[in-house]
Amino acid sequence: MTFRLFAAPVLLATFVFSLLTYAAEKTFVYCSEGNPKTFNPMLADDGVTFNASSQMLYNRLVDFELGTTKVIPSLAEKWETSKDGLNYTFKLRKDIKFHTTDTFKPTRNFNADDVIFTFNRALRKDHPYHSVSGGNYIYYLGMELDKLITDIKKVDDYTVKFTLAKPESPFLANVAMNFAAILSAEYGDKMMAAKTPEKMDTDPVGTGPFVLKRFVKDNTIRYEAFNDYFQGRAKLDKIVFAITPDPNVRFQKLKAGECHLIAEPAPQDLPSVSSNPKLKLMSQPGANVGYLSFNVEKKPFDKLEVRQAIAHALNRENYLKVIYQGTATLAKNPIPNTVWGAAQDTVDYEYSPEKAKALLKKAGLPDGFEAELWTLPVSRPYNPNGKKMGELMQADLAKVGIKVKLVSYEWGTYLDKTRKGEFQMAQLGWTTDNGDPDNFLGTLLTCGAINSGNMSRWCDKAYDVIINKAKLSSDMKLRTLEYYKAQTMFKKNAPWVTLAHATVFRGLSKDVVNYKISPLGTEDFYKVDLK
Amino acid sequence: MGGFVLRRVLHAVPTLWGVTLLAFLLIRLVPGDPVLLMLGERGGSPDAVATLRHNLGLDLPVYQQYWVFVSNAAVGQLGQSIVSNRGVWEEFTGRFPATLELSLLALLWSVLLGIPIGVAAALNRRRFLDYFLMSVSLIGYSMPIFWWGLLLIMFFSVQLGWTPVSGRISAGFDVEPWSGFMLIDTLYRGTGWDGFYAALKHLILPSLVLGTIPFAAIARMTRSSLLEVLREDYVRTAKAKGLAFYQIVFVHALRNALLPVVTIIGLMLGTLLTGAVLTETLFSWPGVGRWLVSSVLSRDYPVIQGGILLISGLIVGVNIAVDVMYTWLNPRLRGRL
Numbered sequence: 001m002t003f004r005l006f007a008a009p010v011l012l013a014t015f016v017f018s019l020l021t022y023a024a025e026k027t028f029v030y031c032s033e034g035n036p037k038t039f040n041p042m043l044a045d046d047g048v049t050f051n052a053s054s055q056m057l058y059n060r061l062v063d064f065e066l067g068t069t070k071v072i073p074s075l076a077e078k079w080e081t082s083k084d085g086l087n088y089t090f091k092l093r094k095d096i097k098f099h100t101t102d103t104f105k106p107t108r109n110f111n112a113d114d115v116i117f118t119f120n121r122a123l124r125k126d127h128p129y130h131s132v133s134g135g136n137y138i139y140y141l142g143m144e145l146d147k148l149i150t151d152i153k154k155v156d157d158y159t160v161k162f163t164l165a166k167p168e169s170p171f172l173a174n175v176a177m178n179f180a181a182i183l184s185a186e187y188g189d190k191m192m193a194a195k196t197p198e199k200m201d202t203d204p205v206g207t208g209p210f211v212l213k214r215f216v217k218d219n220t221i222r223y224e225a226f227n228d229y230f231q232g233r234a235k236l237d238k239i240v241f242a243i244t245p246d247p248n249v250r251f252q253k254l255k256a257g258e259c260h261l262i263a264e265p266a267p268q269d270l271p272s273v274s275s276n277p278k279l280k281l282m283s284q285p286g287a288n289v290g291y292l293s294f295n296v297e298k299k300p301f302d303k304l305e306v307r308q309a310i311a312h313a314l315n316r317e318n319y320l321k322v323i324y325q326g327t328a329t330l331a332k333n334p335i336p337n338t339v340w341g342a343a344q345d346t347v348d349y350e351y352s353p354e355k356a357k358a359l360l361k362k363a364g365l366p367d368g369f370e371a372e373l374w375t376l377p378v379s380r381p382y383n384p385n386g387k388k389m390g391e392l393m394q395a396d397l398a399k400v401g402i403k404v405k406l407v408s409y410e411w412g413t414y415l416d417k418t419r420k421g422e423f424q425m426a427q428l429g430w431t432t433d434n435g436d437p438d439n440f441l442g443t444l445l446t447c448g449a450i451n452s453g454n455m456s457r458w459c460d461k462a463y464d465v466i467i468n469k470a471k472l473s474s475d476m477k478l479r480t481l482e483y484y485k486a487q488t489m490f491k492k493n494a495p496w497v498t499l500a501h502a503t504v505f506r507g508l509s510k511d512v513v514n515y516k517i518s519p520l521g522t523e524d525f526y527k528v529d530l531k
Numbered sequence: 532m533g534g535f536v537l538r539r540v541l542h543a544v545p546t547l548w549g550v551t552l553l554a555f556l557l558i559r560l561v562p563g564d565p566v567l568l569m570l571g572e573r574g575g576s577p578d579a580v581a582t583l584r585h586n587l588g589l590d591l592p593v594y595q596q597y598w599v600f601v602s603n604a605a606v607g608q609l610g611q612s613i614v615s616n617r618g619v620w621e622e623f624t625g626r627f628p629a630t631l632e633l634s635l636l637a638l639l640w641s642v643l644l645g646i647p648i649g650v651a652a653a654l655n656r657r658r659f660l661d662y663f664l665m666s667v668s669l670i671g672y673s674m675p676i677f678w679w680g681l682l683l684i685m686f687f688s689v690q691l692g693w694t695p696v697s698g699r700i701s702a703g704f705d706v707e708p709w710s711g712f713m714l715i716d717t718l719y720r721g722t723g724w725d726g727f728y729a730a731l732k733h734l735i736l737p738s739l740v741l742g743t744i745p746f747a748a749i750a751r752m753t754r755s756s757l758l759e760v761l762r763e764d765y766v767r768t769a770k771a772k773g774l775a776f777y778q779i780v781f782v783h784a785l786r787n788a789l790l791p792v793v794t795i796i797g798l799m800l801g802t803l804l805t806g807a808v809l810t811e812t813l814f815s816w817p818g819v820g821r822w823l824v825s826s827v828l829s830r831d832y833p834v835i836q837g838g839i840l841l842i843s844g845l846i847v848g849v850n851i852a853v854d855v856m857y858t859w860l861n862p863r864l865r866g867r868l
Contacts, residue, residue, distance in 0.1 A: 029702045034825075037615050045569070134616045136586055138570060141579035198616070216708055217625050218817025219699055240702040244815040248681060253696040256689050412567035412830070451577075 026530045027238040028512075030523070031250045031259035034243060035217055038133060039204035041181045042122055045138040047521055050178040051263075052221055052241060055524040057099075058181030058206035061090050061115065062172055066524055067516035069287070069339060069435025071172050075110060075182055075207065076160075081474055085167030090115070092158040097228040098184045099211045103203045106186060110207055112154040117185035119152050128192055133201045139179035167472040169479065170436040177434050178522055181206065209234045209526040218243055235514075235529040254279060254507055260530070261508040261515065263523075267325050267384070273507040284517040286504040287338045288431040289331050289440065290382035291496040292373075292393070293456045298424050300371075305363035307494040310425075311349035313356035313400045314393060316499055323389045324500055328382075331498035333487050334440045338519045340476075341437035341483040346491055356400045368401025374418070374426035375408045381502035382429035389427065418455045428455055433520050437483045442467050445490060458495035536855060543847045547840065551604060554839040555597050558832060565589065565613060565830040587613050589832075600836055609837035614829050619837035622822065628711025629699065630818035633810075634803035636734055637742035642796060645746045649753025649792075650785065656758060664750065671747035680740040680813040687736060694735050697815040701729045737814040741807050745799040752795050757788040790861055797853030801846040 036052035037044055044050060063074035076090035096110035121129040122137040123146050140146055148171075151163040164171065174180070187205045191197050204212055207230065210223035221241040225234040242259055244250045250262040251269045255276065265273060274281040292314070294301040301307060320328055332346045360366060373393060376386025383389060390406045397404050404425075409417060418426050432439040443449055446467055447459035463486060470482035490496075506517055511531045518524055566584045584590045588599070603610060609619035652664040688696045699713045700706060704726045709716045713733070717726035760766065761784055769779045808820040819842065826834035858864040 027702065035615070131586075134586065134611075134613070136569070136583055138583075141582065142570060144579075201616075214705065214707060216817070217622070218629075218815070218821065220702065222705055242698055242702055242815070243817075244697055245821070246697075246812050246815070249684065249697050249813060249815060252681075252684050252689050256692065256696050258696055258698075258702070410562040412564045413562050415570075416564070416567050 025237045026235065027240060028236045028261075028525065028528060028530060029240045029242055029259040030525070031244045031253050031262045032221075032241045033250075033263045034245055036215075036221070038201045039212060039215075040133070040183070040201035041178045042118070042137055042139070042183075043133055043201060044179070045142075050521075051523045053204065054178035054181050055208065055522055055526070056210045056223060056239070057204050057208040057212060058183075059096075059208055060176055060180045060182060061092075062176045064176050064435065064518070064520060066527060067284075067518060069173075069519055071176050074176075075115075079172070085169065085472055085474065086164050088162040088164070088171060089155070090160045090162075092160065093230065094158055096207050096230045098187070098207055099205045099226055101203060101205055101211060103199055104184075104187045104190060104205050106184065106205070108186060110182070110184075111157045112160045113157075113185045114182055115160045116152050116154055117188055118181075118183045119149065121183070121188075122146075123149060123152075129188060129197060129200070132197045137179075139177070143174065145174070169471050169474050170434060170438045170442075173434040173436040173439075210239060231526075234526050236525065239525055251507065254509070257509070259509075260512050261506060263506075265505055265507045267327055269507070270327070270505060278510055280508055280510050282506045282508065282515070282517055283503050284519060285329060285336055285338050286381060286431070286502045287336055287435060287519045287521075288382040288429060288502055289334055289336060290328075290380070290427070290429040290499045290502065291331070291334070292499060293418070293423075293426050293428050293496045294458075294494075295421055295423050295425070296456055296458045296495055297421060300363065300365060300369055301424060303363045304493065305359045306365065307497075308349065309356040309359035309363065309400065310397065310402070311494050311497045312352045312359065313402070314396050314497055315351045316497075317351065319389055319392055320500060322392065323383070323385050324502065327505065328500040328502045331501050332491075334444065334490060334496070334498060335437050335483075335487070336501040339432060339435055339437055339440070341480050343484045343487040346487060348491070349494070349497070353396075353399050360400060360402075366401075368403065370403045370405070371424045372407050373397075373404045374414065374423050375406055376427040376429070377408045377414050378411050380429055381504065382431065382500065383427055384502075386427050419451060421450075421455070421457050423455075426455065431521065433522075435520055437479075438467070438471055441483060441486050441490070442471060445495065456495035458493060460489065460493065463489050463493075535858070536851065539851045539854060543844075543851065546847060547844060548601075550843040551601055551836065551840055552597075554836045555600060558827070558830065558835045559593065561827075561830075563830045565832060568830055569614075600833075604837070604840060609840070610833040612826070612831050612834045614826070614831045614834070619834055620841075622834065623819065623838060623841050625708075625711070626817055626819045626822050629713075629816060630804060630811075630820070632712045632714065633734065633737055633741060633807075633816060633818065634800065636738040638745060638796065638800060638803060640738065641742040641746035641749055641799075645749030646753050646789075646792065649750040650757060650780070652750070652754040653757040653761070654780065661754075665754065668747040668750040671743045672751070674743055676740060676743070676807075676809045677813060679743065680736070680810060683736050683740065684813075695729075695733050697733075697813070699730065699733050699817065700726065701733075704729055737810055737816055740813070741803065741810045745796075745803070748795055748799065749792060752792050753788065756791050757784060760784045760788040763787075790857065793857060793860060794853060797849060797856070801849045804845055804849065805842050 032051060034048045036049040038049060039053045039057065041050055041054040059074045061074060061076040062071050065072045075092060075096060077093050079088060079090045081088055092112060094109065098106040098110060100106065120127045122140045124130060148164055148168060149162060150165050153161045155161050184205050188200055191199045209226055209229045211226045213222040213224050215221045220243065223239040225237055227233055244253060247264060247266040251265055253259045254262045270281060273279050294307050296302055316330055320330060332348045333342050335342045360368060373390055375390035376383050379385065394404045394406060417423060418428065430440060430444060443453040445454055445458065446464050450457050450459060466482050466486045470479040473479055504517055508515060513529045513531060514527045566580055566589065611618055612622060648664050652661045655661045684696055687694045695701065704722050706716050706720050706722060706726065709719050713730040714727060717730050766779060766784055769783055805820065808824050811818040811821040823838050
């Protein structure tokens, strides 16, 4: 009996204590869409992999400010650009630690060797790590960084100098992108010596706010806060990515309280997220554009009047209602307003079948003509239903005498054929991931981008001069003015009909605080907290 | 008996070879180039495309690619996924236990429920109970799985909060895979009964959904097979002999009536093991069905080829096992062994 008298309070105390410690631990559950392909962002090109790796586990020389596309210091505390724009010198911070994991215990802090190791792995074919884990550096290839970066030099332990083949003002924004995450050279050497180099990409070691604990495929990814994170420990103790591929189920899990935040809620669920007292709906204009591209090399789209006529003939406001269900804004420019340099006073082509007919008459085609229109075969935020939009376009164009045949191909073929210019009109779109206007106006519209990003094959030397001038300058004001000019010229020449900028939505529990949607699409949970 | 099994195994070899050829050719006949899909909207120069194609070994002539695949497969090397860079065998074994755990549970309840219901319907032929039970099983058989699953989730998980929505275990449990069977791993890794119950709760709805069709098929097959047997001469003889009703049904008739049911169960198991894409997607279940579908969408050639070969091998294996069991159960076939 006496034993029981003693035991009861002790047991009760332990119970209360364990409850308290349990309550104090903050675990955030994010219902994500799928498996990351790797934990090394330099090998990846998809949002799911970037969400699970780049902001969670790593830092870059410079980063984007949370919720904006502004470049801010990160591993590099400051940087200088040479006058000719060919050299970038980064001064690195000295107090940055790498993660300690089951496979690795770092003996030194981050320094210039890590930067050189990381970039050379992708750029140098003779680097010991170049062909590890398949060795496909999709972003490096796509952005032709192997041709742009000619040399990376270690000036001292905390200074690195990049030399470029030509001036490139978006370079800073480029190295802030997900793929440019900095790896640990010491870890690399250790894994190479142990003959398990691929562990570098599967058992990651970074400098970021969270450490990877466990990944069970198709199931969960678990992280814990990194106590020595150089910007201060995160407020969350643990993060769990619960992999849930079906959007309906993600929404049910959010309602049932099984996750705090869900990826890409389905448009039809948005009203019930905002009406639920336990949930909140957040949105932000996305950094994307959906458009209808003409092939200006194919008749009759070589005639400016024809392109302008179609721009007047399409009732785009109607598409916003029917196709996007109010989840997008009308696009006037190729660049959305979230990206700096978007022109505000662009004069758009208003919906007017009469004007369209008049322009066709002027082009010598008063009775219209027949043409093919290619519809997007996949659902993208910038165009959720290409086929249905194609049908609406078909009806609109029939009203001005243009008979359109709808055509579509499997996605890979579609991209290949549009890139080769085998179409007359095609629905296309773009999402930026470095937030630089050049990533739209340069990548998608210059003469040099024909056969890659410039599907319309519109080539105007005067336009290229403007873009290059902006690209060579690091003066924001001058660049902004040049981009305004470029947008006016684009609109006048109408190589595309700009359709929509899709809005990005997130559904989350009201317990979540300090969460911000990144305009570039990658999740960042460092500052997130739970009530 | 040994000779019979050996013959069946040898027969399986050309079947599997045919599977390799079909899997290899079909995925290449479907439009879509893995390299272009990998590069996506970002594209990249023709150089970049060529480099990537070379790295993935897709620049070889098709017959050489086939030879590489078959000669490696013959010695057990299934290659690597071009999307995740992980071995096909490793990816398969990481997912198969999840499929097996779910399939066995689904099959268990569909047998435990399907056979008694079939018997009850047969014994009440053309009465209300028969019509009622058979309508239920017909509904089960024709239920659109995705809709049915979502309905169950909305009712039991969201409205009542009795079962979890999806996944294999609650986010609070960190279970390192050991056997791959969550029920076993929760106990092995020391999460205690709490973890075990959590895992079991996560199995309820998906196994219910996955077992719906097998349940209906088993119930209907049991009913019709039992009705047929009850018309046999030896049953009449047994009745005439004055045997008790339950003895006639459960000792004599049912044992014989279950033979075709065993075949159905075997076939069902084969289908379940190939992974139930809809159920797995709906319940975020990390099984082989979803794995294969996503690899088809990304044109992950090695995974499609290797995965289809593994799964066909499994189905062939289950079929052989069912044949062997069938002959063992049915004395009339024993002479043919």
